[in-house]
Amino acid sequence: MTTVTDTMEHVDGHHDHHDHHADHKMTGIKRWLLTTNHKDIGTLYLWFSFIMLLTGGAMAMVIRAELFQPGLQIVEPDFFNQMTTVHGLIMVFGAIMPAFTGLANWMIPMMIGAPDMALPRLNNWSFWILPFAFGILLASLFMEGGGPNFGWTFYAPLSTTYSNGSTAFFVFAVHIMGISSIMGAINIIVTIMNMRAPGMTYMKMPLFVWTFFITAYLLIAVMPVLAGTVTMVLTDTYFGTSFFDAAGGGDPVLFQHIFWFFGHPEVYIMILPAFGIVSTTIPAFCRKPLFGYSSMVYATASIAFLSFIVWAHHMFTTGMPLAGELFFMYCTMLIAVPTGVKVFNWVATMWRGAISFETPMLFSIAFVILFTIGGFSGLMLAMTPVDFQYHDTYFVVAHFHYVLVTGSLFSIFAAVYYWLPKWTGHMYDEKLGKLHFWCSMISVNVLFFPMHFLGLAGMPRRIPDYALQFADFNKWVSIGGFAFGLSQLIFLALVIKCIRAGKQAEAKSWEGAEGLEWTVASPAPYHTFATPPKVD
């Protein structure tokens, strides 16, 4: 493990004048608008992501209210479609991804002993364009003809020939989200490559840093492809091109290829950082080093590589040539190998550890179990002939909510609980944290588990009405949904409470916590590691 010989907050002799300047922070709104500080920007990302989580969550409540009973009762089908679409877009691009970027901003410089992110002004820009993008997306819901209604995957021709008037706004909003992600990713890569403290070699980096490093590469490789996709949607819709129109020599299936070439790596963009988080929290609460550190690094890299050659498992039913179906089936199953390595390593880390069950650990254990369930349903979907039956049913919805909600989102909760003392200087209310965990844990399974059965029985996704035989399960799903939504208010209350007051946190807030971030005071000073620590 790493030891730190010098972590004092002193300023190096020969450059002191500007370090001095940067030390007093502005107050009020200006501090947040003009900031170049990685901690401020991290905070902004995290709050933005939480607001988006609640916004997207409210839309999910609309969806579940409509689906509470068979028949159409609350919203128009077209509005229902807008809700599923914008819910998906907001959760993916507005909640999960910014939360991870926020964690990266807060933690990576502290974990590698850097004074800040490598390109601080760019960092500010990457954040502040995001609220504008989501402003546009949300505003489009109120435009004539309504907002996007073609699903978060915006398949052509739904998004081209049959789309409503606001598609152009959708396209440009996605462009801005893409720019934000690419700039954020470049910043992460450069910070990690260039700003590590002396002595911190790549294989000494915390696994958290490794997973964000690899994720950032995925981002710069696929976000531009998403930009290309939406551009083609734009020209097909408004400028008479026929990329996705067979009458002009194009092909709607081409859309799916390009979209999923982005889309599958995108789902790993949303899970690799989660792997990094639980690989930090589990050792801390087991008071044991992570089992198989280097195998974790290689597994992460293999998953990232494989994620580029499995995209067509989303397209088994499009009538691909048989060779394509087989290739994508086997490659997809191959991903289970490095993923299995990871799950094994987490379990092995817990094996004979001195485990204590604080809230971050509870969320981490839930992550390991429930993410694995999501991985297994993924494996079922990966089998081509079986997917013919499951595709576009609630089984798929169950699968990706297990990996994204009980996977990515739970890991984010674990991370927030784990580092809240470092951020705020206060311990959070453990009782409230446990309450949040158990409410979430129970309701999330009531919410998503029955979806497996609905899907296996053939209930199609993205439809506002359903056959009577699905009524019972849907009622339970909706109840679970409302409960899960309400449970998140506990989290909000907890965070606000923790910011305002609480037991003073020590520099090393958890007994088993390891890493440079625990060597600085809690709350972390505005500037840390102006002089790099030495790591051996």
Next chain:
Amino acid sequence: MSNKDYETYYVPEQSHWPIVGALALFLIAIGAGSYVANLDTGEGVGGYILLAGIALIVYMMFGWFSNVINESMAGKYSAQMDASFRQGMSWFIFSEVMFFAAFFGALFYARMLSVPWLGGEGNNYETWNVLWPEFQAAWPLIKTPDGSTTTGMGWYGLPLINTILLLTSSVTAHFAHVALENNKRASLKFWLASTILLGTVFLILQVVEYQHAYADLDLTLASGIYGNTFYMLTGFHGMHVTLGTIMLIVMFLRVMKGHFTPENHFAFQATSWYWHFVDVVWVLLFVFVYIL
């Protein structure tokens, strides 16, 4: 190792340029959005909002880059900072490569898969027979399944001249860089100016080619997948050449003001990387869009 031999990394103070840039991007997005959404009627003020956004982003770049230049000239940057900039720029160019890859992917897919399939290849005989039995698969696709026609663009003539121009400009850009590293300022100016000239002529010829395509060949953006891929690829490439040329002009002005030293010339280096990148893209374009 003691901390003394470690130079402090410059962390800039608060800056208002990013938020100006965010606002600019917002104006561009809503301006472009409402402009495009109202294309058919031509109503609305979207176009003006778009222009305002572009003006604001130019202003932002000007201010932001002057900040950076001033800091650099004031000696606030360390070698480590320089490395950050270099790595940032290289990964940015990588992301641009992936953007073009999406359109090249569409081109290859259309040529190798969707067009032959529409013509009945493989197990698609019935598709062809039922949907468009008249259709014949060919590339360039001069007659689409729904019957609209166009003409293919040859590779000789303007495209060939343009290839030569751009390849030459990559060489002159390299000479300029060598001259800068050897501190030969006069030769630096000469080669830089030649690169700008070559880039500009390329752009002019590209416009001439487009006019020819629209007026004489009936090859438009809407001429089926052939016209789509042709204009999207050459069009985005042209936009990048335009940006590259502007960057070169800025570098030229800075050279005239005496900026850059043999050791310290990140902006120049980045511009030259960018220029080589657009050049490589063009070579791929020339091969896959024009020749084959």
